[in-house]
Amino acid sequence: MQVYLVGGAVRDQLLGRPIKDKDFVVVGATVTEMLEAGFQQVGADFPVFLHPVNREEYALARTERKQGLGYQGFSVHASIDVSLKDDLQRRDLTINAMAIEVTSLTDDTPISGDVIDYYGGLQDIENKTLRHVSSAFNEDPLRVLRTARFYSRYYDLGFTIADDTLVLMRELVASGELTHLSSERIWQESSRAMMQLSPQVYWQQLFDIGALAEYFAPLHQAWNDDQLRETVQTSLYFAGQMHLNLSQRWALVMVSLKPSLFQNKHTEAITAVKSINDIGNMAKVPKAQTQFASLFVQQADKLSVITQLSAAEKIDLIQACSAHKEPEKLSQLLVTSQVLQLSIQHRQMMLALNSFHSIGMNDIDQSLKGPAIGKALRQCRIEHLQTQTA
Secondary structure, three states, X not given: OEEEEEOHHHHHHHHOOOOOOOEEEEEOOOHHHHHHOOOEEEOOOOOEEEOOOOOOEEEEOEEEEEOXXXXXXXXXXXXXXXXXXXXXXXXXXXXXXXXXEEXXXXXXXXXXXXXXXXXXXXXXXXXXXXXXXXXXXXHOOHHHHHHHHHHHHHHHHOOEEOHHHHHHHHHHHHHOHHHHOOHHHHHHHHHHHHOOOOHHXXXXXXXXXXXXXXXXXXXXXXXOOHHHHHHHHHXXXXXXXXXXXXXXXXXXXXXXXXXXXXXXXXXXXXXXXHHHHHHHHHOOOOHHHHHHHHHHHHHHHHHOOHHHOOHHHHHHHHHHHOOOOOHHHHHHHHHHHHHHHHHHHHHHHHHHHHHHHHOOHHHOOOOOOOHHHHHHHHHHHHHHHHHHHO
Protein backbone atom coordinates (compact mmCIF):
# COMPACT_ATOMS: atom_id res chain seq x y z
CA MET A 1 0.00 0.00 0.00
CA GLN A 2 1.26 3.47 -0.95
CA VAL A 3 -0.30 6.76 0.17
CA TYR A 4 0.09 10.03 -1.72
CA LEU A 5 -0.79 13.65 -1.08
CA VAL A 6 -2.36 14.83 -4.34
CA GLY A 7 -4.01 17.70 -6.15
CA GLY A 8 -4.49 21.16 -4.71
CA ALA A 9 -2.27 20.75 -1.68
CA VAL A 10 0.72 19.85 -3.87
CA ARG A 11 -0.08 22.65 -6.32
CA ASP A 12 -0.44 25.34 -3.68
CA GLN A 13 2.67 24.19 -1.84
CA LEU A 14 4.65 24.70 -5.06
CA LEU A 15 3.01 28.09 -5.62
CA GLY A 16 3.67 29.22 -2.06
CA ARG A 17 -0.05 29.56 -1.39
CA PRO A 18 -1.79 28.56 1.87
CA ILE A 19 -2.97 24.95 1.88
CA LYS A 20 -6.62 24.76 2.91
CA ASP A 21 -7.42 21.10 2.40
CA LYS A 22 -5.41 17.93 1.94
CA ASP A 23 -6.53 15.07 -0.27
CA PHE A 24 -4.85 11.69 -0.49
CA VAL A 25 -4.85 8.78 -2.91
CA VAL A 26 -4.23 5.26 -1.66
CA VAL A 27 -2.75 2.75 -4.12
CA GLY A 28 -2.89 -1.00 -3.55
CA ALA A 29 -5.53 -0.97 -0.81
CA THR A 30 -9.03 -2.42 -0.58
CA VAL A 31 -12.21 -1.07 0.95
CA THR A 32 -11.93 -3.67 3.70
CA GLU A 33 -8.42 -2.57 4.63
CA MET A 34 -9.51 1.06 4.85
CA LEU A 35 -12.46 0.22 7.08
CA GLU A 36 -10.32 -1.98 9.31
CA ALA A 37 -7.92 0.96 9.72
CA GLY A 38 -10.79 2.99 11.21
CA PHE A 39 -11.62 5.10 8.14
CA GLN A 40 -15.24 6.03 7.43
CA GLN A 41 -16.47 5.49 3.88
CA VAL A 42 -18.46 8.31 2.28
CA GLY A 43 -20.06 8.57 -1.14
CA ALA A 44 -21.73 5.78 -3.03
CA ASP A 45 -20.15 6.35 -6.43
CA PHE A 46 -16.53 5.56 -5.56
CA PRO A 47 -14.51 4.65 -2.45
CA VAL A 48 -13.65 7.83 -0.55
CA PHE A 49 -12.87 7.65 3.16
CA LEU A 50 -12.55 10.11 6.02
CA HIS A 51 -9.53 9.86 8.32
CA PRO A 52 -10.67 8.76 11.79
CA VAL A 53 -8.94 11.69 13.52
CA ASN A 54 -8.52 14.71 11.21
CA ARG A 55 -11.39 13.86 8.79
CA GLU A 56 -9.23 14.46 5.72
CA GLU A 57 -10.23 12.61 2.55
CA TYR A 58 -8.47 9.46 1.37
CA ALA A 59 -9.62 7.94 -1.93
CA LEU A 60 -8.66 4.61 -3.45
CA ALA A 61 -6.87 5.01 -6.78
CA ARG A 62 -9.48 4.89 -9.53
CA THR A 63 -10.15 5.33 -13.22
CA GLU A 64 -13.28 6.67 -14.90
CA ARG A 65 -15.05 5.94 -18.17
CA LYS A 66 -17.59 8.21 -19.82
CA GLN A 67 -20.97 6.50 -20.21
CA GLY A 68 -23.58 9.22 -20.05
CA LEU A 69 -24.21 12.94 -20.23
CA GLY A 70 -22.89 15.60 -17.88
CA TYR A 71 -20.30 15.42 -15.15
CA GLN A 72 -22.10 12.51 -13.46
CA GLY A 73 -22.15 10.30 -16.55
CA PHE A 74 -19.11 8.22 -15.56
CA SER A 75 -18.48 4.67 -14.42
CA VAL A 76 -15.77 4.44 -11.76
CA HIS A 77 -13.30 1.59 -11.39
CA ALA A 78 -11.32 1.36 -8.15
CA SER A 79 -9.08 -1.62 -7.38
CA ILE A 80 -5.61 -2.56 -6.16
CA ASP A 81 -4.55 -2.77 -9.85
CA VAL A 82 -5.08 0.97 -10.52
CA SER A 83 -1.77 2.82 -10.46
CA LEU A 84 -1.08 6.35 -9.29
CA LYS A 85 -0.35 7.33 -12.89
CA ASP A 86 -3.73 6.01 -13.99
CA ASP A 87 -5.47 7.89 -11.20
CA LEU A 88 -3.75 11.20 -11.93
CA GLN A 89 -4.51 10.92 -15.65
CA ARG A 90 -8.25 11.40 -15.00
CA ARG A 91 -7.70 14.82 -13.39
CA ASP A 92 -8.51 18.10 -15.10
CA LEU A 93 -5.35 20.21 -15.20
CA THR A 94 -1.69 19.26 -15.08
CA ILE A 95 -1.09 21.50 -12.07
CA ASN A 96 -3.71 19.43 -10.24
CA ALA A 97 -2.22 16.09 -11.31
CA MET A 98 0.91 15.90 -9.16
CA ALA A 99 1.58 13.88 -6.01
CA ILE A 100 3.97 13.50 -3.07
CA GLU A 101 4.31 10.13 -1.35
CA VAL A 102 3.71 10.18 2.41
CA THR A 103 4.62 7.70 5.11
CA SER A 104 1.34 5.89 5.76
CA LEU A 105 -2.39 6.15 6.33
CA THR A 106 -1.75 7.48 9.82
CA ASP A 107 1.32 9.62 9.11
CA ASP A 108 1.23 12.19 6.30
CA THR A 109 4.91 13.11 6.65
CA PRO A 110 6.44 13.13 3.14
CA ILE A 111 8.89 10.27 2.57
CA SER A 112 11.23 12.38 0.46
CA GLY A 113 9.25 15.42 -0.60
CA ASP A 114 9.88 14.68 -4.26
CA VAL A 115 7.02 15.67 -6.55
CA ILE A 116 5.69 12.89 -8.76
CA ASP A 117 4.77 14.54 -12.04
CA TYR A 118 3.74 12.37 -14.97
CA TYR A 119 1.96 15.01 -17.03
CA GLY A 120 4.08 18.18 -16.97
CA GLY A 121 2.55 20.03 -14.05
CA LEU A 122 5.89 21.34 -12.81
CA GLN A 123 6.69 22.80 -16.20
CA ASP A 124 3.24 24.36 -16.48
CA ILE A 125 3.67 25.96 -13.06
CA GLU A 126 7.00 27.33 -14.25
CA ASN A 127 5.34 28.63 -17.42
CA LYS A 128 2.23 29.80 -15.53
CA THR A 129 -0.07 27.78 -17.77
CA LEU A 130 -3.38 26.05 -17.11
CA ARG A 131 -3.35 22.99 -19.37
CA HIS A 132 -5.54 19.88 -19.55
CA VAL A 133 -4.02 16.53 -18.63
CA SER A 134 -5.52 14.57 -21.52
CA SER A 135 -8.25 14.63 -24.16
CA ALA A 136 -10.56 13.13 -21.50
CA PHE A 137 -10.89 16.75 -20.31
CA ASN A 138 -13.77 17.28 -22.72
CA GLU A 139 -15.77 14.44 -21.19
CA ASP A 140 -16.62 16.51 -18.11
CA PRO A 141 -18.43 19.83 -18.67
CA LEU A 142 -17.75 20.95 -15.10
CA ARG A 143 -14.12 21.40 -16.11
CA VAL A 144 -15.07 24.44 -18.18
CA LEU A 145 -16.12 26.22 -15.00
CA ARG A 146 -13.27 24.82 -12.91
CA THR A 147 -10.65 25.98 -15.39
CA ALA A 148 -12.18 29.46 -15.50
CA ARG A 149 -12.21 29.48 -11.70
CA PHE A 150 -8.55 28.50 -11.48
CA TYR A 151 -7.83 31.21 -14.02
CA SER A 152 -9.43 33.79 -11.73
CA ARG A 153 -7.60 32.34 -8.74
CA TYR A 154 -4.12 32.50 -10.25
CA TYR A 155 -4.57 35.42 -12.63
CA ASP A 156 -2.67 37.74 -10.31
CA LEU A 157 0.31 35.34 -10.57
CA GLY A 158 0.30 35.71 -14.35
CA PHE A 159 -1.34 32.40 -15.29
CA THR A 160 -3.07 31.95 -18.64
CA ILE A 161 -5.11 29.14 -20.17
CA ALA A 162 -3.30 27.10 -22.84
CA ASP A 163 -4.68 27.58 -26.34
CA ASP A 164 -5.39 23.87 -26.83
CA THR A 165 -7.25 23.78 -23.53
CA LEU A 166 -9.37 26.73 -24.62
CA VAL A 167 -10.24 24.80 -27.77
CA LEU A 168 -11.55 21.91 -25.66
CA MET A 169 -13.51 24.33 -23.46
CA ARG A 170 -15.18 25.83 -26.52
CA GLU A 171 -15.96 22.37 -27.86
CA LEU A 172 -17.62 21.41 -24.58
CA VAL A 173 -19.77 24.54 -24.70
CA ALA A 174 -20.71 23.92 -28.34
CA SER A 175 -21.63 20.29 -27.58
CA GLY A 176 -24.39 21.34 -25.19
CA GLU A 177 -22.87 19.32 -22.34
CA LEU A 178 -23.09 22.29 -19.98
CA THR A 179 -26.87 21.95 -19.98
CA HIS A 180 -26.46 18.69 -18.05
CA LEU A 181 -24.67 20.33 -15.13
CA SER A 182 -26.70 20.70 -11.97
CA SER A 183 -27.60 24.23 -10.97
CA GLU A 184 -26.02 23.63 -7.57
CA ARG A 185 -22.63 22.91 -9.14
CA ILE A 186 -22.94 25.95 -11.40
CA TRP A 187 -23.42 28.20 -8.40
CA GLN A 188 -20.79 26.41 -6.33
CA GLU A 189 -18.10 27.06 -8.93
CA SER A 190 -19.33 30.57 -9.71
CA SER A 191 -19.55 31.70 -6.09
CA ARG A 192 -16.06 30.34 -5.35
CA ALA A 193 -14.71 32.15 -8.39
CA MET A 194 -16.39 35.39 -7.33
CA MET A 195 -14.52 35.38 -4.03
CA GLN A 196 -11.12 35.29 -5.74
CA LEU A 197 -8.91 38.35 -6.04
CA SER A 198 -9.78 38.65 -9.75
CA PRO A 199 -13.44 37.60 -10.06
CA GLN A 200 -13.86 39.48 -13.34
CA VAL A 201 -11.59 36.97 -15.07
CA TYR A 202 -13.98 34.09 -14.45
CA TRP A 203 -16.98 35.87 -15.94
CA GLN A 204 -15.06 37.32 -18.87
CA GLN A 205 -13.67 33.91 -19.78
CA LEU A 206 -17.07 32.25 -19.67
CA PHE A 207 -18.53 35.05 -21.77
CA ASP A 208 -15.74 34.73 -24.33
CA ILE A 209 -16.45 31.04 -24.93
CA GLY A 210 -20.24 31.36 -24.83
CA ALA A 211 -20.64 29.50 -21.54
CA LEU A 212 -23.05 32.07 -20.03
CA ALA A 213 -25.78 31.50 -22.60
CA GLU A 214 -27.51 28.65 -20.77
CA TYR A 215 -27.72 29.45 -17.05
CA PHE A 216 -27.01 33.19 -17.26
CA ALA A 217 -28.72 34.05 -20.54
CA PRO A 218 -29.85 37.61 -19.60
CA LEU A 219 -26.28 38.39 -18.52
CA HIS A 220 -24.86 36.97 -21.74
CA GLN A 221 -27.22 39.16 -23.75
CA ALA A 222 -26.47 42.30 -21.72
CA TRP A 223 -22.73 41.82 -22.11
CA ASN A 224 -22.92 42.11 -25.87
CA ASP A 225 -22.69 45.82 -25.00
CA ASP A 226 -18.91 46.24 -24.75
CA GLN A 227 -19.08 49.43 -22.69
CA LEU A 228 -21.42 47.93 -20.14
CA ARG A 229 -19.45 44.70 -19.88
CA GLU A 230 -16.11 46.44 -19.46
CA THR A 231 -17.52 48.72 -16.76
CA VAL A 232 -18.94 45.80 -14.79
CA GLN A 233 -15.68 43.90 -15.23
CA THR A 234 -13.82 46.88 -13.78
CA SER A 235 -16.22 47.04 -10.84
CA LEU A 236 -15.57 43.34 -10.14
CA TYR A 237 -11.84 44.02 -10.22
CA PHE A 238 -12.27 46.75 -7.62
CA ALA A 239 -14.56 44.47 -5.60
CA GLY A 240 -11.78 41.90 -5.44
CA GLN A 241 -9.20 44.48 -4.44
CA MET A 242 -11.49 45.89 -1.74
CA HIS A 243 -12.58 42.46 -0.42
CA LEU A 244 -16.32 42.96 -0.87
CA ASN A 245 -18.55 40.12 0.27
CA LEU A 246 -20.34 37.66 -2.02
CA SER A 247 -23.66 39.53 -2.02
CA GLN A 248 -21.96 42.76 -3.03
CA ARG A 249 -20.01 41.08 -5.82
CA TRP A 250 -23.11 39.33 -7.13
CA ALA A 251 -24.98 42.63 -7.12
CA LEU A 252 -22.24 44.14 -9.29
CA VAL A 253 -22.63 41.29 -11.77
CA MET A 254 -26.41 41.65 -11.80
CA VAL A 255 -26.34 45.41 -12.25
CA SER A 256 -25.47 44.56 -15.86
CA LEU A 257 -29.18 43.89 -16.29
CA LYS A 258 -30.03 47.55 -15.74
CA PRO A 259 -28.04 49.27 -18.50
CA SER A 260 -29.68 52.63 -17.87
CA LEU A 261 -27.34 53.05 -14.89
CA PHE A 262 -24.45 53.47 -17.26
CA GLN A 263 -26.13 56.28 -19.17
CA ASN A 264 -26.93 58.20 -15.98
CA LYS A 265 -30.66 57.86 -16.63
CA HIS A 266 -33.40 56.75 -14.25
CA THR A 267 -35.58 53.91 -15.48
CA GLU A 268 -37.77 51.37 -13.80
CA ALA A 269 -35.89 48.37 -12.44
CA ILE A 270 -38.79 45.91 -12.81
CA THR A 271 -37.34 44.17 -15.87
CA ALA A 272 -33.89 43.91 -14.31
CA VAL A 273 -35.25 42.46 -11.07
CA LYS A 274 -37.24 39.88 -13.03
CA SER A 275 -34.06 38.83 -14.85
CA ILE A 276 -32.17 38.63 -11.55
CA ASN A 277 -34.88 36.34 -10.18
CA ASP A 278 -34.86 34.25 -13.37
CA ILE A 279 -31.10 33.74 -13.09
CA GLY A 280 -31.48 33.03 -9.38
CA ASN A 281 -33.98 30.28 -10.11
CA MET A 282 -32.01 28.82 -13.01
CA ALA A 283 -28.61 28.79 -11.28
CA LYS A 284 -29.92 28.12 -7.76
CA VAL A 285 -28.49 31.37 -6.42
CA PRO A 286 -29.17 31.60 -2.66
CA LYS A 287 -31.97 33.97 -1.69
CA ALA A 288 -29.61 36.21 0.27
CA GLN A 289 -27.61 37.05 -2.86
CA THR A 290 -30.67 37.39 -5.10
CA GLN A 291 -32.45 39.68 -2.65
CA PHE A 292 -29.41 41.90 -2.13
CA ALA A 293 -28.81 42.19 -5.88
CA SER A 294 -32.47 43.03 -6.50
CA LEU A 295 -32.44 45.68 -3.79
CA PHE A 296 -29.25 47.20 -5.11
CA VAL A 297 -30.59 47.42 -8.67
CA GLN A 298 -33.85 48.94 -7.42
CA GLN A 299 -32.09 51.61 -5.35
CA ALA A 300 -28.91 52.12 -7.40
CA ASP A 301 -30.03 55.45 -8.84
CA LYS A 302 -30.61 56.95 -5.38
CA LEU A 303 -27.50 55.38 -3.86
CA SER A 304 -25.33 56.99 -6.54
CA VAL A 305 -26.54 60.51 -5.64
CA ILE A 306 -26.94 60.10 -1.90
CA THR A 307 -25.70 63.62 -1.07
CA GLN A 308 -28.31 65.13 -3.38
CA LEU A 309 -31.30 63.40 -1.81
CA SER A 310 -33.79 65.39 0.21
CA ALA A 311 -34.53 64.48 3.82
CA ALA A 312 -37.74 62.79 2.73
CA GLU A 313 -35.92 60.74 0.08
CA LYS A 314 -33.33 59.60 2.60
CA ILE A 315 -36.04 58.47 5.02
CA ASP A 316 -37.78 56.60 2.19
CA LEU A 317 -34.49 54.96 1.21
CA ILE A 318 -33.94 53.75 4.76
CA GLN A 319 -37.42 52.28 4.74
CA ALA A 320 -36.94 50.62 1.33
CA CYS A 321 -33.62 49.06 2.41
CA SER A 322 -34.89 48.04 5.87
CA ALA A 323 -31.86 49.92 7.20
CA HIS A 324 -33.73 50.67 10.43
CA LYS A 325 -33.59 46.91 11.10
CA GLU A 326 -30.30 46.06 9.36
CA PRO A 327 -28.07 49.17 9.29
CA GLU A 328 -25.12 47.11 8.02
CA LYS A 329 -27.07 46.35 4.85
CA LEU A 330 -27.26 50.06 4.02
CA SER A 331 -23.50 50.32 4.51
CA GLN A 332 -22.95 47.39 2.16
CA LEU A 333 -25.24 48.94 -0.45
CA LEU A 334 -23.42 52.27 -0.24
CA VAL A 335 -20.01 50.62 -0.64
CA THR A 336 -21.29 48.61 -3.60
CA SER A 337 -22.58 51.81 -5.19
CA GLN A 338 -19.24 53.53 -4.64
CA VAL A 339 -17.42 50.66 -6.35
CA LEU A 340 -19.79 50.85 -9.31
CA GLN A 341 -19.39 54.62 -9.59
CA LEU A 342 -15.63 54.23 -9.34
CA SER A 343 -15.65 51.82 -12.27
CA ILE A 344 -17.82 54.20 -14.34
CA GLN A 345 -15.45 57.07 -13.56
CA HIS A 346 -12.46 54.86 -14.32
CA ARG A 347 -13.82 54.00 -17.76
CA GLN A 348 -14.53 57.65 -18.53
CA MET A 349 -11.01 58.64 -17.61
CA MET A 350 -9.50 55.75 -19.57
CA LEU A 351 -11.38 57.03 -22.62
CA ALA A 352 -9.97 60.50 -21.94
CA LEU A 353 -6.47 59.07 -21.61
CA ASN A 354 -6.91 57.21 -24.87
CA SER A 355 -7.98 60.43 -26.62
CA PHE A 356 -4.99 62.23 -25.15
CA HIS A 357 -2.57 59.64 -26.57
CA SER A 358 -4.44 59.30 -29.88
CA ILE A 359 -3.77 62.91 -30.89
CA GLY A 360 -0.26 63.98 -31.75
CA MET A 361 1.66 66.57 -33.73
CA ASN A 362 0.58 65.03 -37.03
CA ASP A 363 -3.06 65.81 -36.19
CA ILE A 364 -2.70 69.59 -35.98
CA ASP A 365 -1.66 72.41 -38.29
CA GLN A 366 2.07 71.98 -38.89
CA SER A 367 2.58 75.73 -39.25
CA LEU A 368 1.65 76.49 -35.64
CA LYS A 369 4.32 77.78 -33.29
CA GLY A 370 4.83 78.18 -29.54
CA PRO A 371 1.78 78.17 -27.23
CA ALA A 372 -0.53 77.70 -30.24
CA ILE A 373 0.69 74.10 -30.53
CA GLY A 374 -0.49 73.21 -27.03
CA LYS A 375 -3.84 74.91 -27.57
CA ALA A 376 -4.40 73.05 -30.82
CA LEU A 377 -3.46 69.69 -29.31
CA ARG A 378 -5.82 70.29 -26.40
CA GLN A 379 -8.72 71.20 -28.69
CA CYS A 380 -8.19 68.18 -30.94
CA ARG A 381 -8.06 65.89 -27.93
CA ILE A 382 -11.28 67.36 -26.58
CA GLU A 383 -13.02 66.83 -29.93
CA HIS A 384 -11.70 63.27 -30.17
CA LEU A 385 -13.01 62.45 -26.68
CA GLN A 386 -16.39 63.94 -27.51
CA THR A 387 -16.73 61.57 -30.45
CA GLN A 388 -15.82 58.62 -28.18
CA THR A 389 -18.45 59.45 -25.55
CA ALA A 390 -21.24 60.65 -27.83
